Amino acid sequence: xxxxxxxxxxxxxxxxxxxxxxxxxxxxxxxxxxxxxxxxxxxxxxxxxxxxxxxxxxxxxxxxxxxxxxxxxxxxxxxxxxxxxxxxxxxxxxxxxxxxxxxxxxxxxxxxxxxxxxxxxxxxxxxxxxxxxxxxxxxxxxxxxxxxxxxxxxxxxxxxxxxxxxxxxxxxxxxxxxxxxxxxxxxxxxxxxxxxxxxxxxxxxxxxxxxxxxxxxxxxxxxxxxxxxxxxxxxxxx
Amino acid sequence: xxxxxxxxxxxxxxxxxxxxxxxxxxxxxxxxxxxxxxxxxxxxxxxxxxxxxxxxxxxxxxxxxxxxxxxxxxxxxxxxxxxxxxxxxxxxxxxxxxxxxxxxxxxxxxxxxxxxxxxxxxxxxxxxxxxxxxxxxxxxxxxxxxxxxxxxxxxxxxxxxxxxxxxxxxxxxxxxxxxxxxxxxxxxxxxxxxxxxxxxxxxxxxxxxxxxxxxxxxxxxxxxxxxxxxxxxxxxxx
Numbered sequence: 001x002x003x004x005x006x007x008x009x010x011x012x013x014x015x016x017x018x019x020x021x022x023x024x025x026x027x028x029x030x031x032x033x034x035x036x037x038x039x040x041x042x043x044x045x046x047x048x049x050x051x052x053x054x055x056x057x058x059x060x061x062x063x064x065x066x067x068x069x070x071x072x073x074x075x076x077x078x079x080x081x082x083x084x085x086x087x088x089x090x091x092x093x094x095x096x097x098x099x100x101x102x103x104x105x106x107x108x109x110x111x112x113x114x115x116x117x118x119x120x121x122x123x124x125x126x127x128x129x130x131x132x133x134x135x136x137x138x139x140x141x142x143x144x145x146x147x148x149x150x151x152x153x154x155x156x157x158x159x160x161x162x163x164x165x166x167x168x169x170x171x172x173x174x175x176x177x178x179x180x181x182x183x184x185x186x187x188x189x190x191x192x193x194x195x196x197x198x199x200x201x202x203x204x205x206x207x208x209x210x211x212x213x214x215x216x217x218x219x220x221x222x223x224x225x226x227x228x229x230x231x232x233x234x235x236x237x238x
Numbered sequence: 239x240x241x242x243x244x245x246x247x248x249x250x251x252x253x254x255x256x257x258x259x260x261x262x263x264x265x266x267x268x269x270x271x272x273x274x275x276x277x278x279x280x281x282x283x284x285x286x287x288x289x290x291x292x293x294x295x296x297x298x299x300x301x302x303x304x305x306x307x308x309x310x311x312x313x314x315x316x317x318x319x320x321x322x323x324x325x326x327x328x329x330x331x332x333x334x335x336x337x338x339x340x341x342x343x344x345x346x347x348x349x350x351x352x353x354x355x356x357x358x359x360x361x362x363x364x365x366x367x368x369x370x371x372x373x374x375x376x377x378x379x380x381x382x383x384x385x386x387x388x389x390x391x392x393x394x395x396x397x398x399x400x401x402x403x404x405x406x407x408x409x410x411x412x413x414x415x416x417x418x419x420x421x422x423x424x425x426x427x428x429x430x431x432x433x434x435x436x437x438x439x440x441x442x443x444x445x446x447x448x449x450x451x452x453x454x455x456x457x458x459x460x461x462x463x464x465x466x467x468x469x470x471x472x473x474x475x476x
Contacts, residue, residue: 178395178440186423
């Protein structure tokens with residue numbers, strides 16, 4: 001019997017019930033762009049982020065005076081302060097502030113895993129920090145991709161594969177699922193050129209159409225920040 | 239607007255409703271071992287195969303005098319004639335016969351896609367025959383993996399990636415989904431050594447424990463037969 005903690009990849013929130021056997025820590029990943037924006041904001045002084053699943057909840061917070069970020073289909077929702085472009089989260093005006101956030105996919109994944117013992121926010125920009133944090137904990141890990149409306153998404157899977165590879169390479173973790181093997185293989189073939197590898201990916205095409213190439217480059221550049229945002233009782237902080 | 243027919247990969251039956259937009263042909267894939275066994279049987283003289291989802295239905299057929307193959311968890315179910323080992327389907331006694339089949343995953347995937355306009359049985363052993371058939375049809379194709387109890391499974395995805403690659407390489411098909419890109423990438427890195435690539439896969443490990451190494455080798459050797467079994471009105475034939 002292999003007693004090491006496990007690390008497994010779950011591609012999308014709708015598959016969460018199939019995988020949630022014994023994960024102690026869930027890492028929520030939405031590379032393009034929600035979890036990247038959260039990490040960028042947290043590393044640049046945002047104090048607390050309140051993720052909410054619906055525009056309705058976001059509106060309620062807005063009416064109560066909160067700064068609210070709302071994105072749907074890649075765009076800032078009309079009437080809100082910002083969206084999920086990571087650059088808009090690197091803003092001196094947000095330092096020390098609480099920001100409410102709702103996005104198409106990322107905050108849905110956070111909502112899905114809200115009953116996990118611990119929830120960590122992962123992205124490529126805080127990759128090594130997350131691996132280091134999880135390695136220290138030595139608990140069972142589930143890496144949850146946000147996907148695109150519950151469909152498999154390449155960049156989240158590659159990020160999950162990168163985290164899985166980091167933990168498995170240490171020899172201190174085990175893995176059973178084919179989803180984890182596939183994510184690792186995809187990461188290994190992508191890692192020398194994320195931009196080129198993801199050229200054809202559906203999400204990248206979607207954002208390119210919106211002229212978000214700079215955002216895409218930022219999101220696909222690993223290890224720019226050294227924070228591990230944790231979501232607890234509906235609040236994200238570091 | 240790209241008017242070419244599409245080819246997309248759906249990893250598992252539970253995701254079928256998310257993907258089933260406009261597929262004209264569904265290719266059901268269960269490399270280890272249901273669809274491989276079907277192709278082996280059909281290429282070796284079995285006349286008709288009746289796939290059924292449950293052991294109960296299989297038992298009813300058994301009582302009515304049919305030859306019945308039933309597999310659960312990699313083993314022949316007690317009281318039935320054979321399972322899904324492809325070697326057991328290459329048998330002179332089955333020539334010209336109708337065989338009823340129920341398996342853990344493969345026949346569930348067939349059941350899931352029973353309302354598709356056309357259903358094709360795909361595997362690595364009839365890979366080129368399937369690609370050729372689909373290329374001639376020039377219709378929208380969905381490649382449906384059987385998975386393992388609705389979890390992602392590496393060998394089905396690699397087979398789907400091989401078919402997708404064959405069609406996309408012709409330039410006559412288009413693809414939009416990240417699942418298709420990932421399947422293609424996985425196939426491309428696996429194709430020179432399927433056995434090695436799948437060494438760690440969960441299903442291979444499961445079958446290895448049952449001493450089914452010869453079966454695994456057979457199932458992972460492409461292009462051994464030149465048949466394209468079609469499932470129509472609940473009956474598979476060529």
